[in-house]
Amino acid sequence: MKRILLSMLFLTLSLLGWAQVKESGDLQIGGFGGASFPMGTYKSIGETKTGYFGGLFVDKYFKGNRFGLGLDARYLTHSILQDDSVFFANGFIATDYVNAPKFKHWAFTLGPSYKIHSGNFHVEAYLRGGILMQTFPQYERTLSFSDAMGGMTHIPIKRTINDATNKANAWVGLGGLRFNYSISPNLAVFLQADYMQSFGTKFGGKPSEFYIEERESAGMGAVIDEKTEIREWSQYYSDVFVQKKTPYKSLNVGAGIKYVFGKKPVKEPVYQMPIEQEVPQRKAMPKAIQIVVKDKQTGLALSGVTVSIESSVYNTKENSNAQGEITRITDAQAAVYTIVGEKNGIKTDVLTLTEADFAGNDAVIYREIFHDDPRFTLIGETVDCETNTAVSNIATVLTQTENKQNMSQTSDVEGKFIYQLDQGADYSIVANQAGRYSQTELVSTKGLDRSKTLYVTLKLGVCHLVEGGNWVLKNIHYDFDKWNIRPDAAIILDNVVSVLKQNPTLRIELSSHTDSRGNDSYNMQLSQRRAESAVEYLVKSGIDRSRLVAKGYGESRLLNNCGNGINCSEEQHQENRRTEIKVLNYK
Incomplete structure (x- = not known):
C-alpha cells in the first residue's frame, strides 16, 4: 500500500509540474463522498448493506x-447483515463475529477522462483501472443443542473461509459520470455516479474474492422454531458445505468540490508576514463501546451477568443478554473506563479502557470479558403435566444428595428457574406448591466435562391434585426380596411428605406392585410389606396414619401382558414393579 501511495504522489506532482509548464488543458483536483450501494452477488452472498465512500481525484486534460x-483514490465500506440468535427448545443458533462485521476497501485507479462544456455546466466521463485492497469480515454461524446426556453439541452451519489475515487484493475497474457546475473560474461543485467491480479470482497467488461455505436446509419440513427439539442435526441441514464466492460490485453516488488550476494568469504574489500557527494535536474521537461476556471454560456467550462500567463521564450497570452483550454505548467520550462483571458471587477480571483505546480508526471498541465459575448451570422449566406448556410461579426445591443441602427458587413468568450445580455431584429436584405435585427428578453432573458443557436442562412436570387421580412414583427402588426403605427411596418419599403437609385434606392410598415372576402368594405378601414400610416412613415423618392406606397388589395389576409363563424382557418386567399413589379424598 505504501508503494502505491508513493507512486500516486509522484504522478500527482508530475501532473502539477506539467500544468505549470504547459498552458494546454486544465489540471483539476477534487474530493468527493457519498453512498455506496452493493450489487449482485456481492450484496446477496456478502449480505452487505448500503455503505459509504469517499476519496480524491486528479485529472490532467490535454489541449x-x-x-x-x-487518478482516483477512494475508500469504501459496507456493513453486513448480522443474524439474530434463534432459540429453540433445547438449544440455539448463534453467529460469532470474529472481527468488525463489515467490508473495507481501498481502491487506486488510473485511466482516461472525457469532458463536454456548456456554459457553467460541464459533464465528465471517466474510465479507470487499478488495484482494490480489501478487508473481509469473518464469522461463523453455529447450531448448538443439548444431547440426551446433557452435553452441548455444536455444529457449524455457515462460515467465512477467507485468508487468515482477512485481507486480499484484486484488479478493479471503475466507470462513471461527473456533473459539474462552476461557481468561479477555479472552483466547481459536482454530483457523480459510478460503477466499480473487481476482476479475477486470484491476485499475487492469493484468492481475491470473498468466500463463504454453508450447509443447505435439509428440506421444506425441517423448520426450526421455538418449540423444536433437535436430536439429529442432519434432519435440518445437509451434511456437506456448499461453497460460494463473490467479487466486489457497487454503484456509488456522491457529491464533491474541485479546484481547477490555470484558469487565470498568475499575478505577482503579495508578500504577507508569516503567521505562526499552532499545530493542532490529534484528539481521541468519540467511539462506540461493545462489551460481551463469555464463559471462560467453554467460550460460550453468558447471559445474566451484571456488568458495571464506571468512568468520569459515564456510569452504568446492566445484565448481559442471551448473546452475552450489554447495550452498546454510543458516542463514548475518551476517558478511563473500568469494567467488571459479576454472577453468582463470582467476578470477572477487571477490564480497563484508556484514552489510547480511542485513538484508533475503528468506530467500535469491542472487548470480551470472561466469567470463570467452575459449576454447571441447570436451566429448568416448570410445565403442565397434561399440556406440556410452561407454568409460572411454581416453587422448586433442589437437594444435594450427599450433604442434603437444600436450595429453593420460584419459576419466573416463563416457567424458568436456574440453579448452579457442583461438579461430580447428584441432585434431586421437585416442585413444592399447594394443590399440585411433581415427580422427584434426579440430576447428576458426574461424567460431564466442564470445558465442553456449561448448561444442563430439565423440564419439571407439575400436575393438579384431583380426587381419584393416581400416579407412579419415579425412581423408588427396593433391594431384591427386601421391603426396607433405602436412602434413595427416602428422597422420593420425602417429596410425598411435602405434598401431604401442604395439602392437609389430602388422603391417599400408597400401593406396591411386583412383576409376575415368583410365587403369586409370595408376591402379594412382599408388596404388602413394601407398601406398609413406605407408610411407616411417612408416619415417622409427621403424617397422621388416618390419612394413609397401605395396599399390596402383588402381580394382580400388571401394566402389560407379562403374566406367568410369558417370556418378557427385563424392561417389560420393570414396568410392572412400581409404587403408586392414589388420591382417595381431597378437598
Missing part, C-alpha cells in the same frame, strides 16, 4: 480540454 488522464 482542447476534451481528453485527459486521471
